[in-house]
Amino acid sequence: MTPTKICQRCGRLIEWRKKWENCWDEIRYCSARCRSQKLNKTDQQLEQAILSLLAARPRGTTICPSEAIHTLFPEEQWHDHMEQARQAARRLVAQGQIEILQKGQTVDPSTAKGPIRLRKI
Incomplete structure (x- = not known):
């Protein structure tokens, strides 16, 4: 292997x-x-926003990465930061803190394309 x-x-x-x-x-x-492109303050803030949003919701509930973007950049276009939020989500998956879902099923974060949802493990 x-x-x-x-x-x-x-x-x-x-x-x-x-x-x-x-x-x-x-x-x-x-x-x-x-x-x-080393990790910066915004990357860390996105990770924290994802974890905070998930902590504030009932267990098993999912969020969209765009919700974390809206908490940090309420006035900006969320599309501009979507890849950065997806990267933050992938790092959190690697740390074992969350999982990425598509159509209710856990997916490989490296290959997921299209809309995703995030859920706390």
Whole structure:
């Protein structure tokens, strides 16, 4: 079985490659783009907003990532921050705090496309 890791920036799965054989322990990002865009204050705030929204709801209830965006950026277009919110959700999945759902079923955060919902584990 090939070893895997989770990208520290976007939360996507990183699969082992032969060229990383001697430096696998140092690999933290899936791409040059993720390596150049380190986590910032907004990323941390989105993670906290997701967790706060889920904590305020009954167990088993889901939220849309856009709800977290609205709490931080009430006046801005939520579409502009959607990928950043999805990345925050993927990082929280990797930490074992939430799960990502589509049509009520848990999905792989690295491959989920389309609308998603978030639920606390």
